[in-house]
Amino acid sequence: MPASYAHLTVHIVFSTHNHKTWLKPEIRDAMHAYLAGIINRTGGKAIKVGGTQDHIHILCLLPKNLSPGEFMAKIKANSSKWIREKHFPDFHWQDGYGLFSVSKSDLNKVKDYIENQLEHHYNLSAWEEFDRLLARHQEE
Numbered sequence: 001m002p003a004s005y006a007h008l009t010v011h012i013v014f015s016t017h018n019h020k021t022w023l024k025p026e027i028r029d030a031m032h033a034y035l036a037g038i039i040n041r042t043g044g045k046a047i048k049v050g051g052t053q054d055h056i057h058i059l060c061l062l063p064k065n066l067s068p069g070e071f072m073a074k075i076k077a078n079s080s081k082w083i084r085e086k087h088f089p090d091f092h093w094q095d096g097y098g099l100f101s102v103s104k105s106d107l108n109k110v111k112d113y114i115e116n117q118l119e120h121h122y123n124l125s126a127w128e129e130f131d132r133l134l135a136r137h138q139e140e
Contacts, residue, residue, distance in 0.1 A: 006064035014097035021053035038078045050114040057114040
């Protein structure tokens with residue numbers, strides 16, 4: 001095969017350090033757009049970026065030339081730098097993240113899930129949500 005091809009769709013979840021509510025509504029959209037830009041510049045394809053004041057959800061295609069760990073390091077480092085320079089000099093992301101594969105048949109379901117994060121979190125904490133995601137993916 002003369003060229004490499006990869007089509008790996010993932011749902012990524014990560015949070016601010018100690019779930020501090022840094023991502024207030026007035027900067028949230030800008031952060032989501034910035035994250036989408038990082039994803040696209042690294043060779044991935046941002047499908048949907050969303051979240052709340054303390055965590056991020058991303059639906060995207062992974063770039064074919066980076067490992068998932070390298071990809072996450074670029075996303076977190078570049079977005080941390082941006083938010084520190086523009087808004088909060090002490091900002092940090094939590095060290096870990098969740099990265100879950102998404103089948104083509106579930107793309108719209110995950111996209112809708114990300115779009116409805118604010119409503120979703122009226123009754124469910126980010127920790128509870130992440131535990132449910134882990135449980136759902138460990139059952140498969």
